Amino acid sequence: MKIKPDILKQSGLSITESRKKILDLFLETDGALAHADIEKNTSSAFDRVTVYRTLQTFVEKGIIHQIPTTDNSILYALCKHNCEQGHHHDDHVHFICSNCDKTICLDEVTVPEVKLPKNFTKQQSAMVVTGICEDCK
Amino acid sequence: MKIKPDILKQSGLSITESRKKILDLFLETDGALAHADIEKNTSSAFDRVTVYRTLQTFVEKGIIHQIPTTDNSILYALCKHNCEQGHHHDDHVHFICSNCDKTICLDEVTVPEVKLPKNFTKQQSAMVVTGICEDCK
DNA sequence: GTAACTGCAAAATATTTGCATCCTT
DNA sequence: AAGGATGCAAATATTTTGCAGTTAC
Numbered sequence: 001m002k003i004k005p006d007i008l009k010q011s012g013l014s015i016t017e018s019r020k021k022i023l024d025l026f027l028e029t030d031g032a033l034a035h036a037d038i039e040k041n042t043s044s045a046f047d048r049v050t051v052y053r054t055l056q057t058f059v060e061k062g063i064i065h066q067i068p069t070t071d072n073s074i075l076y077a078l079c080k081h082n083c084e085q086g087h088h089h090d091d092h093v094h095f096i097c098s099n100c101d102k103t104i105c106l107d108e109v110t111v112p113e114v115k116l117p118k119n120f121t122k123q124q125s126a127m128v129v130t131g132i133c134e135d136c137k
Numbered sequence: 138m139k140i141k142p143d144i145l146k147q148s149g150l151s152i153t154e155s156r157k158k159i160l161d162l163f164l165e166t167d168g169a170l171a172h173a174d175i176e177k178n179t180s181s182a183f184d185r186v187t188v189y190r191t192l193q194t195f196v197e198k199g200i201i202h203q204i205p206t207t208d209n210s211i212l213y214a215l216c217k218h219n220c221e222q223g224h225h226h227d228d229h230v231h232f233i234c235s236n237c238d239k240t241i242c243l244d245e246v247t248v249p250e251v252k253l254p255k256n257f258t259k260q261q262s263a264m265v266v267t268g269i270c271e272d273c274k
Numbered sequence: 275g276t277a278a279c280t281g282c283a284a285a286a287t288a289t290t291t292g293c294a295t296c297c298t299t
Numbered sequence: 300a301a302g303g304a305t306g307c308a309a310a311t312a313t314t315t316t317g318c319a320g321t322t323a324c
Contacts, residue, residue, distance in 0.1 A: 014298050016304065035288090047306050052289070054304095068205035068265055072288095072314085093251055098260060106257075112249040114230055114264070119271035120243075123235060127251070127264045128205060134256035151278060151323050172313090184281050189314070191279095209289085209313095279322070288313065296305070 011061035018046045022054050023063070032067050032075035032094070032103035067094050067103060068126055077105050091125065097133035104133060148198035155183045159191050160200070169204050169212035169231070169240035204231045204240060205263055214242050228262065234270035241270060 007023060008015050025041055026033065033041075038051050055076055058064040067075040077094075093109040096102075111127045144160060145152050162178055163170065170178075175188050192213055195201040204212040214231075230246040233239075248264045 014303065016297075018305075048288090049290085049307085050305055057304095066207040068207045070203045070205040070211060070263075072209060072211055074207060074209055093253075095253070095257060106254060109251055109253065111264070112251060114246055114249060114266065116230075116232070116246065116266065116268070117243060117271070119274045120232060121269040121274070122266050123268040125264065125266040126207075127248070127262065129251065129253065129259050129262040131253075131260040132258040134254070137256045137258070153279065153323075155280075185313090186282085186315085187280060275324105277322105277324090279320105281320085282318090284316085286313100286315070288311100290311070291309085292307105294305105294307090296303105298303075299301090 007063060011063060013057065013061060018050050018054055019057075021045065022051070022058075026064060026076075026078045030104065032077040032105065034073050034075050036073075067105075068128060069096075069103075075103050077103070080105070080107055093127045093129055095133060096128060096130045097136055098130050099132055099136035102133065102135075144200060148200060150194065150198060155187050155191055156194075158182060159188070159195075163201060163213075163215045167241070169214040169242065171210050171212050173210070204242075205265060206233075212240050214240070217242070217244055230264045230266055232270060233265060233267045234273055235267050236269055236273035239270065239272075 008019055013019060021042055022038060025038060035051060035055065038055070039048060042051075055064070059066060059076070062079055064076045065079050067077055069075055075094075091111045093106045093111055095104045095106050097104070106129075111125050114125070116122055145156055150156060158179055159175060162175060172188060172192065175192070176185060179188075192201070196203060196213070199216055201213045202216050204214055206212055212231075228248045230243045230248055232241045232243050234241070243266075248262050251262070253259055
């Protein structure tokens with residue numbers, strides 16, 4: 001596993017308490033986190049605004065990516081593969097367990113290609129599968 | 138095209154001004170609408186709260202479905218096929234144009250099946266493709 | 275007439291912005 | 300020391316809830 005300071009340094013970010021802590025959370029969580037989860041798990045160690053700004057920065061730098069949800073929230077998960085700044089490559093499937101509500105990145109499952117209608121050009125695609133995860137089985 | 142009152146009646150909803158107008162909007166829009174779009178396009182003819190409640194009701198009754206987005210909002214689109222109350226079958230791909238920002242339901246493109254890891258069970262799946270649409274080509 | 279629906283007011287939440295201060299480099 | 304990052308306060312925006320009045324059937 002990569003060491004936190006490295007990840008931050010590689011992205012040209014200064015190494016601060018909040019960034020280390022939030023990054024930690026992602027590294028030790030096997031799944032996606034919502035803004036609320038982060039506030040909860042850091043027990044308000046720092047300002048809500050800082051969380052907003054940190055997440056935004058991490059997305060911009062390609063450290064985490066956003067997962068679309070259907071409930072007026074955004075989930076964030078670590079970019080495990082070759083995401084560069086401003087250019088994400090998270091073509092894996094996201095799985096949301098309808099029992100435990102966890103969101104899991106299925107890194108080994110690639111989003112399949114689809115044939116788009118004529119005159120449509122694809123840039124990115126995302127896929128979210130809902131169901132029962134291995135732990136709740 | 139189905140006639141509005143029918144859609145409402147079939148869902149066991151009373152036919153009211155707001156429901157007709159919002160349903161109208163969906164019928165004449167070839168694409169998805171966000172809560173904000175609806176408020177805009179009905180020029181505040183009725184309360185914001187009514188829009189929230191109407192959308193919620195429509196989703197419950199299987200008249201519209203939600204499209205996941207990555208920007209803290211929910212998009213809604215008409216269910217064109219066999220959606221029943223409490224049970225959606227919108228296995229088509231959604232396309233978001235990064236130029237004009239419109240979201241289009243590609244009804245003819247079905248979400249492909251993916252092989253999930255052992256012990257994962259699928260209930261539903263959704264797919265969102267970003268790119269350039271036919272109009273912006 | 276009754277149940278369902280709407281509008282208004284207000285509460286609860288969530289997000290953004292500006293600025294002074296503090297920390298990292 | 301300089302630039303970037305944080306915390307605080309406050310402005311906005313969004314969503315939810317309760318209730319009284321209205322409408323559809």
